[in-house]
Amino acid sequence: MNGHTVKQETTLRDEIPSNELTNHRRFLEEAVKRVATDECVSPEQVWQGIKDGTIVIPANPLHKGVIPVGIGKGLRTKVNANIGTSVTNVDINREIEKLHAALSAGADTVMDLSTGGTTNDIDQMRQRALEHCTAPLGTVPIYQAAVMAIEQRGSIVEMTSEDIFDTIEKHAADGVDFMTVHCGITRDSLTRLMREGRVTSIVSRGGAFIAAWMIHNDAENPLYSEYDRLLEIASRYGVTLSLGDALRPGSIADATDRAQVQETIVLGELIDRAREAEVQVMVEGPGHVPLNQIAANVILQKRLCHNAPFYVLGPLVTDVAAGYDHIAAAIGGAIAAASGADFLCYVTPTEHLGLPDLEAVREGVIAARIAGHAADVAKGISGAMEWDRRMSEARKSLDWSEQIRLSIDPERAKRLRSALTPAEVNECSMCGRYCAMKIVSEYLNVPVEKC
Amino acid sequence: MNGHTVKQETTLRDEIPSNELTNHRRFLEEAVKRVATDECVSPEQVWQGIKDGTIVIPANPLHKGVIPVGIGKGLRTKVNANIGTSVTNVDINREIEKLHAALSAGADTVMDLSTGGTTNDIDQMRQRALEHCTAPLGTVPIYQAAVMAIEQRGSIVEMTSEDIFDTIEKHAADGVDFMTVHCGITRDSLTRLMREGRVTSIVSRGGAFIAAWMIHNDAENPLYSEYDRLLEIASRYGVTLSLGDALRPGSIADATDRAQVQETIVLGELIDRAREAEVQVMVEGPGHVPLNQIAANVILQKRLCHNAPFYVLGPLVTDVAAGYDHIAAAIGGAIAAASGADFLCYVTPTEHLGLPDLEAVREGVIAARIAGHAADVAKGISGAMEWDRRMSEARKSLDWSEQIRLSIDPERAKRLRSALTPAEVNECSMCGRYCAMKIVSEYLNVPVEKC
Numbered sequence: 001m002n003g004h005t006v007k008q009e010t011t012l013r014d015e016i017p018s019n020e021l022t023n024h025r026r027f028l029e030e031a032v033k034r035v036a037t038d039e040c041v042s043p044e045q046v047w048q049g050i051k052d053g054t055i056v057i058p059a060n061p062l063h064k065g066v067i068p069v070g071i072g073k074g075l076r077t078k079v080n081a082n083i084g085t086s087v088t089n090v091d092i093n094r095e096i097e098k099l100h101a102a103l104s105a106g107a108d109t110v111m112d113l114s115t116g117g118t119t120n121d122i123d124q125m126r127q128r129a130l131e132h133c134t135a136p137l138g139t140v141p142i143y144q145a146a147v148m149a150i151e152q153r154g155s156i157v158e159m160t161s162e163d164i165f166d167t168i169e170k171h172a173a174d175g176v177d178f179m180t181v182h183c184g185i186t187r188d189s190l191t192r193l194m195r196e197g198r199v200t201s202i203v204s205r206g207g208a209f210i211a212a213w214m215i216h217n218d219a220e221n222p223l224y225s226e227y228d229r230l231l232e233i234a235s236r237y238g239v240t241l242s243l244g245d246a247l248r249p250g251s252i253a254d255a256t257d258r259a260q261v262q263e264t265i266v267l268g269e270l271i272d273r274a275r276e277a278e279v280q281v282m283v284e285g286p287g288h289v290p291l292n293q294i295a296a297n298v299i300l301q302k303r304l305c306h307n308a309p310f311y312v313l314g315p316l317v318t319d320v321a322a323g324y325d326h327i328a329a330a331i332g333g334a335i336a337a338a339s340g341a342d343f344l345c346y347v348t349p350t351e352h353l354g355l356p357d358l359e360a361v362r363e364g365v366i367a368a369r370i371a372g373h374a375a376d377v378a379k380g381i382s383g384a385m386e387w388d389r390r391m392s393e394a395r396k397s398l399d400w401s402e403q404i405r406l407s408i409d410p411e412r413a414k415r416l417r418s419a420l421t422p423a424e425v426n427e428c429s430m431c432g433r434y435c436a437m438k439i440v441s442e443y444l445n446v447p448v449e450k451c
Numbered sequence: 452m453n454g455h456t457v458k459q460e461t462t463l464r465d466e467i468p469s470n471e472l473t474n475h476r477r478f479l480e481e482a483v484k485r486v487a488t489d490e491c492v493s494p495e496q497v498w499q500g501i502k503d504g505t506i507v508i509p510a511n512p513l514h515k516g517v518i519p520v521g522i523g524k525g526l527r528t529k530v531n532a533n534i535g536t537s538v539t540n541v542d543i544n545r546e547i548e549k550l551h552a553a554l555s556a557g558a559d560t561v562m563d564l565s566t567g568g569t570t571n572d573i574d575q576m577r578q579r580a581l582e583h584c585t586a587p588l589g590t591v592p593i594y595q596a597a598v599m600a601i602e603q604r605g606s607i608v609e610m611t612s613e614d615i616f617d618t619i620e621k622h623a624a625d626g627v628d629f630m631t632v633h634c635g636i637t638r639d640s641l642t643r644l645m646r647e648g649r650v651t652s653i654v655s656r657g658g659a660f661i662a663a664w665m666i667h668n669d670a671e672n673p674l675y676s677e678y679d680r681l682l683e684i685a686s687r688y689g690v691t692l693s694l695g696d697a698l699r700p701g702s703i704a705d706a707t708d709r710a711q712v713q714e715t716i717v718l719g720e721l722i723d724r725a726r727e728a729e730v731q732v733m734v735e736g737p738g739h740v741p742l743n744q745i746a747a748n749v750i751l752q753k754r755l756c757h758n759a760p761f762y763v764l765g766p767l768v769t770d771v772a773a774g775y776d777h778i779a780a781a782i783g784g785a786i787a788a789a790s791g792a793d794f795l796c797y798v799t800p801t802e803h804l805g806l807p808d809l810e811a812v813r814e815g816v817i818a819a820r821i822a823g824h825a826a827d828v829a830k831g832i833s834g835a836m837e838w839d840r841r842m843s844e845a846r847k848s849l850d851w852s853e854q855i856r857l858s859i860d861p862e863r864a865k866r867l868r869s870a871l872t873p874a875e876v877n878e879c880s881m882c883g884r885y886c887a888m889k890i891v892s893e894y895l896n897v898p899v900e901k902c
Contacts, residue, residue: 088872156890199843202891212894251843252828252836288843290836291789292829317785317825319839319846322854323863327781327821334768334782338742352846352854353867370778374768377703378743385703385741388770392650392702392739395770395803403773403803412774416804421539439607440653443663 027061028238031068039075040382049073053271054307056178056280058109058136058240063175067134069108071282072309076381077337077372080138080311080345081107081365085116085125089355092125096132101358103135105365105409107346109178111138119148127174136177138242141167142206142223156209157216164222165229172237179239180284181230182206183223184267185246190214193247193259200250203287207246227270231277240280242311243267248287251319255289256297268304282309282343285336289315294332298339311343312336325351326360326367333368337375344368366409373408478512479689482519490526491833500524504722505758507629507731509560509587509691514626518585520559522733523760527832528788528823529559531589531762531796532816536567536576540806543576547583552809554586556816556860558797560629562589570599578625587628589693592618593657593674607660608667615673616680623688630690631735632681633657634674635718636697641665644698644710651701654738658697678721682728691731693762694718699738702770706740707748719755733760733794736787740766745783749790762794763787776802777811777818784819788826795819817860824859 032050035057036043049055055072071078081102083095099110110133114125122144130137145167149159171179185207193202202208210221223230234241247263249255267283274281283305289297294315301310314329315336321328329347337344348356348364356364376384387406394402400417407413483501486508487494500506506523522529532553534546550561561584565576573595581588596618600610622630636658644653653659661672674681685692698714700706718734725732734756740748745766752761766783767776780798788795799807799815807815827835838857845853851868858864 157894199840200847208891212890215894251846252839253843290828291785291825318821318828318859319842320824320857320859321821322842322858323860323867324817324821327778327818328825330778331782331785331822331825334742335786350867353864354871366775367778370769370772370775371782373771374742374779374782377741377769388703389650391770391773392704395702396651406771407773408769408771409774413804416774416801420805439663440659443608443666 027059028057031057031059034068035070035075039070041074045074046070049075050280052307053275053281054309056240056282056309058138058178058242058280059238060172060175060177061238062173063130063133063137063177065134066136066175066177069136071108071311071343073307073342074381075342076384077341077375078108078343079106079365079368079372080109080111080343081105081361082111082113082345083129083361084111084113085121086114086355087116090116090121092121092128095125096128098356098358098361099129099132101361102346102365103133105362106369107135107365109136109138109343111140111180111345113140113143115143115147119144119151122147123170123174126171126176130175137175138178138180139171139176140180140206140244141171142182142209144171146209157213159209159213161222161226165226165233168230169233169237172233172239177240178242178282179234180206180242180244181223182210182244182246183221183227183230183270184243184263185210185214185221186224186263186266187214187220189247189259189262189266192262193257196258198249198251198257198259199253202247203250204244204246204248206244207248210246224266224270227273228277231274231279234274234279235277240282241274243270243281243283245284245286248285248313249289251288252290252317255286255315256293256300260286261300264301264304268306271305271308282311285310285312285341286315287313288319289317289332291317291331291335294335295339298336298341302340309342310336310340311345312341313345314347316347322352323349325349326364330367330371333371334374337372338378341375344372362409366412369408478510479508482508482510485519486521486526490521492525496525497521500526501731503758504726504732505760507691507733507760509589509629509693509731510689511623511626511628512689513624514581514584514588514628516585517587517626517628520587522559522762522794524758524793525832526793527835528792528826529794530557530816530819530823531560531562531794532556532558532812533562533564533796534580534812535562535564536572537565537806538567541567541572543572543579546576547579549807549809549812550580550583552812553797553816554584556813557820558586558816560587560589560794562591562631562796564591564594566594566598570595570602573598574621574625577622577627581626588626589629589631590622590627591631591657591695592622593631593633593660595622597660608664610660610664612673612677616677616684619681620684620688623684623690628691629693629733630685631657631693631695632674633661633695633697634672634678634681634721635694635714636661636665636672637675637714637717638665638671640698640710640713640717643713644708647709649700649702649708649710650704653698654701655695655697655699657695658699661697675717675721678724679728682725682730685725685730686728691733692725694721694732694734696735696737699736699764700740702739703741703768706737706766707744707751711737712751715752715755719757722756722759733762735796736761736763736792737766738764739770740768740783742768742782742786745786746790749787749792753791760793761787761791762796763792764796765798767798773803775800777815781818781822784822785825788823789829792826795823813860817863820859 059068083098315332316328333344346364346368348360391406510519534549765780767779772779784795797815797819799811842857
């Protein structure tokens with residue numbers, strides 16, 4: 001991606017007469033510096049990653065106040081939280097509350113997946129979210145394009161290319177930092193899916209919209225056939241593309257099947273073209289995957305997509321954990337990230353059952369952060385191991401305020417701790433006067449933690 | 452372990468004039484049959500595992516009404532829940548409630564770790580637990596021996612061998628099915644620990660008691676030096692030994708260090724001697740272990756301990772997840788079990804902060820069960836994959852009552868689902884009228900799940 005920023009600067013200057021954009025080159029330079037500082041790595045390393053396409057910094061210069069975040073090789077594993085209105089929940093304020101809950105729980109990015117109300121409502125939701133979100137904000141424009149197609153033409157399958165690309169451009173112009181675009185589902189991969197058969201067919205909503213459109217219209221996926229048009233918009237606005245996995249498995253039984261792998265091959269080719277066009281790009285992945293296939297999935301994606309950053313949804317290691325899918329996803333996410341995945345989309349406890357409330361958003365973010373951090377420790381990411389060591393030293397020295405401060409969710413740690421009686425606090429939480437640690441400390445003459 | 456049951460039958464007849472015990476041979480035969488049926492494997496396979504020492508069935512003939520459970524090679528990963536009184540919580544009824552909460556959440560075994568009140572209180576707690584617990588019940592007799600030593604001699608380090616072995620025999624005679632015994636901490640391994648140094652020294656309570664005793668008395672660990680005495684009791688009562696890991700790491704930084712590995716070598720030798728004495732035996736393991744060292748830990752244990760069943764506590768993949776340690780443990784447990792660990796000790800959300808309440812017990816059990824099941828899917832354990840497939844088929848056919856029935860915690864799934872408004876239920880939980888699945892179903896002409 002040599003010359004990436006120079007070209008962007010030029011095109012943006014030419015096309016968008018905005019004061020912010022005249023400083024586009026400086027914007028990206030500043031973003032790289034900020035990311036390097038946050039990650040305790042050199043700016044050169046981050047620049048090299050962007051040039052190689054192994055790192056993306058999804059930050060649209062039109063998103064006022066965005067704090068850039070780096071995603072990819074050598075950087076801390078990042079966590080995304082989804083929010084958004086739906087047909088039965090059109091309350092924008094409630095979704096903005098969720099956005100803040102996600103950020104305060106430590107989400108690195110947020111995606112607005114709204115489909116509730118009219119296209120106007122969806123516009124408002126997105127614009128409010130962009131105002132409130134200091135983190136990079138992503139969207140899935142095909143959702144709004146589908147809502148618009150129903151409004152204007154009565155059916156999703158009557159959607160036109162214009163609907164899709166106009167919506168994409170509208171999101172870019174609003175300042176959306178990254179977008180999921182389901183470019184890899186093609187007539188070829190869809191045919192393979194139908195030929196092999198699946199337990200749960202297509203579970204990606206965007207993927208399903210496009211599959212239905214393709215079959216109804218007997219035509220190729222416009223996001224594939226008109227991919228250059230997409231690249232042109234992304235390049236013009238400095239938007240990062242997230243190539244969606246329309247054919248991701250929705251059950252353990254469907255994982256790593258021919259349709260999924262076929263789509264990944266196509267996504268790999270599209271990665272090359274995005275890099276050629278100097279557009280930042282990452283790839284989305286499964287989904288539901290048995291534990292023993294996760295590393296293989298990451299290796300496959302990294303190889304086929306030439307080490308593009310990998311953004312996984314979970315993966316869930318079992319289909320049966322409804323009510324606890326954040327835990328099934330944390331298991332899969334930790335293994336995926338330790339194997340090389342860079343970006344974890346959270347899964348909440350209410351996945352497969354309903355929409356998350358504020359507490360479920362919080363739990364989803366924390367579970368994904370635990371997974372990402374466990375992977376960062378395993379991968380030797382700068383600073384990861386030190387956090388654990390400081391926590392264990394605080395345990396050893398019985399420094400409770402420091403333990404709470406260093407907890408992944410200090411608020412929750414404090415609440416659980418404050419539920420103890422004074423006697424319990426004095427006696428330590430578990431062993432009381434039989435505190436193993438006091439005994440060991442006395443006899444081994446080395447400082448130890450309470451059990 | 453050829454002839455295991457014959458010898459047990461004889462000794463038990465000679466030593467314990469109990470009607471139940473005259474049927475000891477039949478008891479174990481019935482246990483094997485029951486385990487084989489529960490696991491959908493042949494009784495021959497289970498017998499062979501017991502003979503080889505790769506499977507244990509912790510079931511004391513004196514534990515009335517116990518439903519035997521098999522732990523080890525080729526069997527479903529099992530989950531243990533800890534309960535028990537402590538210095539600040541001496542309420543036995545409350546702990547019995549936790550026992551029932553653990554069983555109703557699907558725990559396969561329960562351990563009573565009581566240290567609260569007098570030795571009499573601890574006796575009562577254990578006897579009540581045995582009455583209430585249909586699952587195999589385990590204890591850590593050294594805890595009660597320590598309490599007794601303080602009562603009778605003023606200090607844990609004044610504990611005698613008699614205190615320890617009398618307590619062990621008392622637990623066996625009460626019907627305890629398996630016992631943690633910290634036999635592997637020796638002067639040798641303790642010296643190595645002190646020489647290398649650790650962030651968190653010894654975090655096993657039993658291990659700390661013994662370490663302090665050894666140093667104070669300048670003597671070898673009685674559970675090691677008088678191991679034959681332990682084997683004699685275990686053999687006489689048909690109790691399964693669980694060789695405790697006194698030197699397990701209590702922080703990521705201490706994982707897989709010389710002390711831990713030294714102890715595992717010793718435990719391996721003790722495994723051989725237990726098998727020689729025809730005593731069922733398993734090995735306990737860490738603890739806190741970084742994700743990338745877990746598989747190596749399991750391989751090491753399996754090799755050094757000649758494939759004895761491996762019972763792990765977590766392992767926690769990070770030290771910083773206080774408040775969410777059940778998730779850190781689920782990640783580690785899933786990887787451990789997929790690598791060959793057989794038995795997961797639950798960790799609750801309140802670990803490192805306080806004692807669990809009923810809800811925390813429930814969450815701890817379910818998190819460990821998710822981990823175990825994910826591993827069982829990966830290992831191809833009989834029936835594991837089918838559960839997921841049935842769940843996904845229920846999703847595909849929008850059969851909500853079946854989805855709830857097949858959830859790992861139907862009660863919670865039902866509660867979350869019933870929180871939806873009627874509109875939400877009718878519209879499906881996520882996409883409402885934009886339900887991808889309906890569209891796909893229509894156009895692909897294949898049945899699909901709701902998203």
